[in-house]
Amino acid sequence: MDKALYVAMTGAQASLRAQAAVSHNLANVGTTGFKALLHATEAFASPGEGVKSRTYTMGDIGGFDATGGSLQTTGNPLDFALNGADLWMAVGDKGGKTAYTRATDLKLDATGRLTNGRGQPVLDDSGAPIAIPPFQSLSIGGDGTVSIVPQGEAGGQAQNVARIGVVQTDPTKLSRGEDGLFRLPEEETATQATGNVLMSGVLESSNVNPTEQLVQMISLSRQFEMNLKVIRSGDENAQASNALLRAR
Numbered sequence: 231m232d233k234a235l236y237v238a239m240t241g242a243q244a245s246l247r248a249q250a251a252v253s254h255n256l257a258n259v260g261t262t263g264f265k266a267l268l269h270a271t272e273a274f275a276s277p278g279e280g281v282k283s284r285t286y287t288m289g290d291i292g293g294f295d296a297t298g299g300s301l302q303t304t305g306n307p308l309d310f311a312l313n314g315a316d317l318w319m320a321v322g323d324k325g326g327k328t329a330y331t332r333a334t335d336l337k338l339d340a341t342g343r344l345t346n347g348r349g350q351p352v353l354d355d356s357g358a359p360i361a362i363p364p365f366q367s368l369s370i371g372g373d374g375t376v377s378i379v380p381q382g383e384a385g386g387q388a389q390n391v392a393r394i395g396v397v398q399t400d401p402t403k404l405s406r407g408e409d410g411l412f413r414l415p416e417e418e419t420a421t422q423a424t425g426n427v428l429m430s431g432v433l434e435s436s437n438v439n440p441t442e443q444l445v446q447m448i449s450l451s452r453q454f455e456m457n458l459k460v461i462r463s464g465d466e467n468a469q470a471s472n473a474l475l476r477a478r
Contacts, residue, residue: 237285241460244271244287251269255438256444259436261333261436263299263436266436267294294401298434300435307431310433317398318331319331319395320396321353323409324409329412330404331412333347335347343362348410350411354394356395362376362391365379373427374427376390398423399418
């Protein structure tokens with residue numbers, strides 16, 4: 231009888247973990263460059279001596295959907311979208327290490343440092359944070375080169391000040407951190423992308439399909455309720471069995 235309780239408990243736990251992933255995806259429908267979390271369940275036989283008659287449900291949130299989101303034209307010279315699902319922009323994480331993202335909605339802070347909309351510093355092709363001097367106009371070329379016309383130089387010629395670090399790597403090699411940034415294993419090295427790697431004045435939206443996620447949420451809720459019914463039934467059977475034993 232306890233087998234049914236434990237099996238149902240693991241099923242309910244897996245449903246809750248999957249619900250967490252779905253809720254996170256729905257909360258980021260409007261987040262620039264967001265990649266939907268994936269979740270999966272698998273059967274896991276209880277190890278140990280004797281007959282392996284107890285099979286649990288193991289739930290896991292792992293991986294992400296690397297497909298591109300739809301493109302939205304903004305006309306902002308600091309916005310751009312990457313030309314390919316295998317291209318990633320380099321940013322610095324809170325620990326000062328290099329990580330990668332598709333959130334390419336760039337901004338300038340009070341010190342002239344170039345960041346994305348999440349406040350993460352954008353790195354150049356040598357891995358250093360990008361700082362932009364005062365300017366009267368700014369543009370980002372297709373290869374990621376940032377050009378400005380310095381402030382006070384009316385009709386002046388544009389000057390290249392940095393090149394945004396854009397790398398090319400297989401998305402399956404990347405792991406997603408709790409901070410939403412993507413990283414390569416220590417033994418892997420990203421390749422600097424060349425050529426026309428971005429489109430200026432455009433942003434990539436989240437690739438979350440809200441309708442699909444809502445359907446998954448309803449399905450997972452029903453699965454959770456079914457597992458709770460099994461647990462309640464097991465408890466009721468246990469109580470009935472105890473009542474019979476006491477009556478003897």
